[in-house]
Amino acid sequence: MKRIIIQFSLILAASAFTVSGCGKKSGLEEAYVFEERSQSMSTHGGSELAPLFAENLCVVTGDVQDGDASMTAEAGALFNTSDNSVIYSKNVFEKLYPASTTKIMTAILAIEEGTLTDQVTVTEDAVITEAGASLCGIKPGDVITMEDLLYGLMMPSGNDAANAIAVHMYGSIDAFAERMNARARELGATGTHFMNPSGLTDENHYTTAYDLYLMFNEAMKNPLFRQIIATDSYTANYQNGTGEAVSKTWTVGNWYQKGERETPAGVTVLGGKTGTTQAAGYCLVMASGDSQDKEYISVVLKSDSRPSLYDNMTNIISKIVN
Secondary structure, rough: OOOHHHHHHHHHHHHHHHHOOOOOHHHOOOOOHHHHHHHHHHHHOOOEOOOOOOOOOOOOOOEEEOOOOOOOOEEEEEEEEOOEEEEEOOOOOOOOOOOOHHHHHHHHHHHHHHHOOOOOOOOOOOOOOOOOOOOOOOOOOOEEHHHHHHHHHHOOOOOOHHHHHHHHHHHOOOHHHHHHHHHHHHOOOOOOOOOOOOOOOOOEEEEOHHHHHHHHHHHOOHHHHHHHHHOOOOEEEEEEOOOOEEEEEOOOOHHHHHHHOOOOOOOEEEEEEEEEOOOOEEEEEEEEEEEOOOOOEEEEEEEHHHHHHHHHHHHHHHHOOO
């Protein structure tokens, strides 16, 4: 009975988060204050409290910019995940196209619910015809492990890898997208709706800067995810449809990790996920650390160019040490 009541309390807390998380869209002036409701979270017949939904999360109640005009992208944020504070936020509840930052959720499901040693046979669903779509280069008939697909998903941002993972795990793109949406709701990402595992443009495929923080924060709890996003180069060895050996080497796209953009002094980039489409602009979700081993998650959505994306991200993560 106690377990049922705790679960019901968590559902109530998640519902409250749904109301507040998109306050910008619904016209609510203030976000929900979780502490004020803590008494309603008590378990039946005792003094024990069910965990508050946002107990270990950064909670945004509005833009935090302090008159800063250095952010030209549509939305952005910087969260201190070591003390759960919000250092910077701009339009974090605005619904925007996420491009390949979508793959953060795809990776979460693959790691949490997939089997890394599975031999995945690539289907025709991996054939992507959209102009400019990023690919890792797998072909129908290839047989490759789930773990290799994860590197192909995150490093070259392979849309083909995303579809291969989705079909292998749930039988279809649509079924996998449904699970993505369910998992997003479990994390409190109530401003998000996915239509595919890759981030290819669809008017019903969107998220928010805050929701991307929630998803990336969850992903960072997994050692394999942290390892993948920190990897600069990875070689996958697998077989094609005729049994011949194939070897592909993928490199990271993040300019900080490639050495094409310097990080602010005192800041170490731990890894991240880029995303680019014509509709989404240039996007990046990233984890960083400081000299005191504190960790941060930063988000930039809809910059108008790749150099501008990194200008915006540098301005944000500079606040870690300023």
